[in-house]
C-alpha cells in the first residue's frame with residue numbers, strides 16, 4: 001500500500017500526540033511531535049540568556065537558530081521517541097510549566113517557524129509520517145492525504161494535562177494549567193505567521209467525550225478509508 005502523510009492539528013493538550021503516536025506505531029509510520037521542536041527551541045532560549053523575564057532577545061535567537069539541532073530517538077523503555085536538543089535528551093525538561101508558559105511567544109517568531117518548518121518538511125519527504133502540531137495541515141504538509149483537526153473544551157484539556165503532570169510527580173495547579181492552555185490557544189490562533197486554524201479539508205474531531213481508545217479507533221477508521229484509496 002502506498003504511504004501517505006497524516007497531519008494532526010488542534011488546540012493544546014487535547015490528545016493529538018496520544019492518537020498520533022498510537023497510529024504511527026500501529027501502521028509503522030514515523031511519528032513527529034512538532035510541538036516538541038518549538039518546546040526545545042524555548043528550552044534553549046531559557047538556558048542561553050535569550051529571555052530576560054518574558055522579554056525575548058530576538059536578535060540573539062535569530063543568530064543562533066541555525067545552531068539549534070533537534071532530533072528524535074526511540075526510547076526503548078517507553079517505546080516512544082524522546083526529543084534531543086543538540087544531542088542531549090531534553091524530553092522531560094521541555095514538558096515543564098516554565099517551558100509551556102514561554103513557548104507560544106517563541107513559536108510566533110517568523111524565523112523560528114521558517115527553520116522548524118524546513119526541518120519538518122525534510123523529515124516528511126518520504127511520506128509514511130504522522131506529524132502533530134498547529135500548522136501541519138495548513139503550512140508544513142498542505143498536500144497531506146489525511147488531515148485531522150482536534151478540539152475539546154478547555155476545562156477537559158486542562159484536566160488531562162493536570163492528571164498527566166501529577167502522574168509524573170510534577171507540581172501542578174489546575175488553575176495555572178487552565179490559564180496556560182487558554183493563553184496559548186489565543187496566541188497560537190492570533191499570530192501573524194501560520195496561525196492555528198483548521199485546514200478546509202481537515203476532518204474535525206471533538207474528543208471531549210471520547211476515551212483514548214474511542215478516538216484511536218476513529219483515527220484508524222479514517223486512516224483505513226484514505227490509505228485504501230491511494
Ligand SMILES: Nc1ncnc2c1ncn2[C@@H]1O[C@H](COP(=O)(O)OP(=O)(O)O)[C@@H](O)[C@H]1O
Nearest residue numbers: 012013014015016017018160161164210211212
Ligand atoms: N480522549 C482522552 N481522554 C482522556 N485523556 C486523554 C485523551 N486523549 C489524551 N488524553 C491524555 O491527555 C493528555 C494530553 O494528551 P496529549 O496527547 O499530550 O495532547 P496534545 O498532543 O494534544 O497536547 C495526556 O496525558 C493523554 O494521556
Ligand SMILES: Nc1ccn([C@@H]2O[C@H](COP(=O)(O)OP(=O)(O)O)[C@@H](O)[C@H]2O)c(=O)n1
Nearest residue numbers: 012013034035038103104107133134135184
Ligand atoms: N506546529 C506547531 C506545534 C507547536 N507550536 C507551538 O508550540 C506550543 C507547544 O506545542 P505542543 O504540541 O507541545 O503543545 P501541547 O498541546 O502538547 O501542550 C504550542 O502552544 C504552539 O505555540 C506551533 O506553533 N506549531
